[in-house]
Ligand SMILES: Nc1nc2c(ncn2[C@@H]2O[C@H](COP(=O)(O)OP(=O)(O)O)[C@@H](O)[C@H]2O)c(=O)[nH]1
């Protein structure tokens with residue numbers, strides 16, 4: 706039996722969350738065109754006859770600008786410490802040298818596989834160049850080129866990882882696919898919709914907390930607080946005559962119903978907590 710932890714690292718937008726979802730075959734992690742969507746480490750567990758791989762999706766590696774960022778980078782560090790194998794994800798169209806510096810700075814103590822992602826966007830020549838560039842690096846055991854979006858050859862990909870995993874007994878039950886709760890995923894789905902529906906800075910100043918989750922006979926009742934930093938942001942979230950928050954509610958509800966396979970009643974409340982992103986107590990309360 707092979708069992709171990711595989712952590713996915715890389716710059717924002719490299720496609721880490723897309724890859725985790727592709728590997729697990731479920732949408733565990735939210736994905737967006739905007740950077741810094743992922744704030745938490747999320748585990749995705751894959752169990753087979755002779756193996757268990759516990760993948761960790763992590764926030765993109767950045768230089769922290771506020772406390773929330775520091776917490777996000779702490780999640781990266783934790784995932785680094787637990788890892789038996791690191792997947793270093795590169796958007797093949799990104800600056801390779803810059804990625805190399807970041808990987809170098811991780812000071813990995815475990816083997817690493819460089820995963821060149823988004824190969825659907827380049828030609829074979831460019832792909833080959835990138836493969837040669839990264840395979841020469843000290844931290845790199847192997848290079849795998851994929852398109853997480855167009856579909857990965859899961860079986861083949863996983864086999865290659867298993868080869869590099871330690872022997873060991875499984876850490877989780879075979880039927881567990883993640884370490885996160887239903888409430889967590891629901892909050893994340895609402896957050897994803899906020900990234901979709903609102904411009905620029907607003908999603909970054911926002912977090913979501915589920916305050917009530919009650920299963921009734923016919924439906925599930927869910928109440929959520931949307932936390933913003935300023936009164937003006939509350940206005941933007943609500944929209945004229947409450948039109949925006951209504952849209953957010955409807956779209957979130959559809960997504961959550963798909964996820965839970967049950968009818969839900971969803972009510973959203975917008976709350977202003979000044980500078981929550983820099984406040985230890987708030988950050989803790991909101992799960993960071
Ligand atoms: N063309 C292309 N786009 C991708 C691929 N993988 C991810 N993306 C897109 O890149 C963006 C960032 O993806 P995400 O998984 O959120 O990146 P993360 O920040 O590293 O977690 C999203 O718009 C994805 O749809 C890929 O293989 N090809």
Ligand SMILES: [Mg+2]
Pocket residue numbers: 721722723734735736742743763764765
């Ligand atoms: Mg992500």
